[in-house]
Amino acid sequence: MARHLISLVALAALAYLVLPLAVIIGASLTQTSYLVFPPEGLTLKWFGVLFNDPSYVSAFVTSTLLALAATAVAIVLAVPASLALARYAFPGRKSVSALLASPLVLPYVVLGAALLQYGSAIGIARSFEALLVGHVIIVMPFVLRSVLPLLNPEQRTLEEASLDLGAGPATTFFLVVLPQIRGGIISGGLLAFISSWINVELSIFNTTATLNTIPVKMFNYVQYTVDPTIAAVSAITIVAAALVIIILDLLIGLDMLSEGRRS
Numbered sequence: 001m002a003r004h005l006i007s008l009v010a011l012a013a014l015a016y017l018v019l020p021l022a023v024i025i026g027a028s029l030t031q032t033s034y035l036v037f038p039p040e041g042l043t044l045k046w047f048g049v050l051f052n053d054p055s056y057v058s059a060f061v062t063s064t065l066l067a068l069a070a071t072a073v074a075i076v077l078a079v080p081a082s083l084a085l086a087r088y089a090f091p092g093r094k095s096v097s098a099l100l101a102s103p104l105v106l107p108y109v110v111l112g113a114a115l116l117q118y119g120s121a122i123g124i125a126r127s128f129e130a131l132l133v134g135h136v137i138i139v140m141p142f143v144l145r146s147v148l149p150l151l152n153p154e155q156r157t158l159e160e161a162s163l164d165l166g167a168g169p170a171t172t173f174f175l176v177v178l179p180q181i182r183g184g185i186i187s188g189g190l191l192a193f194i195s196s197w198i199n200v201e202l203s204i205f206n207t208t209a210t211l212n213t214i215p216v217k218m219f220n221y222v223q224y225t226v227d228p229t230i231a232a233v234s235a236i237t238i239v240a241a242a243l244v245i246i247i248l249d250l251l252i253g254l255d256m257l258s259e260g261r262r263s
Helices: 002-027 045-051 054-087 093-104 108-122 128-150 153-164 169-198 214-221 228-251 254-262
Strands: none
Touching: 002 228, 045 054, 045 228, 054 093, 054 128, 054 169, 054 214, 093 128, 108 128, 128 169, 153 169, 169 214, 169 228, 214 228
């Protein structure tokens, strides 16, 4: 009886989470010029409107490149930072750890405004480089907090054994450390990519008419027009996220990622 009750609660929670996504996808297929669900007729017209609009295509490309670049840089910076925090005791260690995690608690609006002022001072304001710097700052803590718990004392013993057996630091990292923290890197990277992709607050300070991200584009669009084009953009994002999860599950296994983060 208890098992059936838990299953019902789990299904109800799943339906609660999935229903809004189904509404968005359904609204993107309506033939009306306004958002409605259930859709009145079925059409892909609004997806055609979306892909025929150069500003939307450009925003998609910018968001994708920005999120990929920010995630890659965040991983390159967060992994050695995690190793330093986990393996070495140095003055100010706790302060450094708190500083690296501070973007998680600072309002992104404040970071965006500060980045705009700083970028203006050094001549990179409202550029892709300024956006990249800001996005690396806000997504790096996700990778750091995913990798750091995996660098436990037991793993340190394996590293020491590898070094004692004659392996160099680079070999030990790639053959011993990296496999142990792979799950944290992937899960942290996913969180970083998603956080970069959906960010509005920081990005809106550093975008222009020709350099725009898709969340900022949508934010500006809905201030003047609300039509199924917005639902079409959201539907594409939902489908893309689902495909990424499916591919990761097929190639790596989501259970392996969760076990890696728990270990």
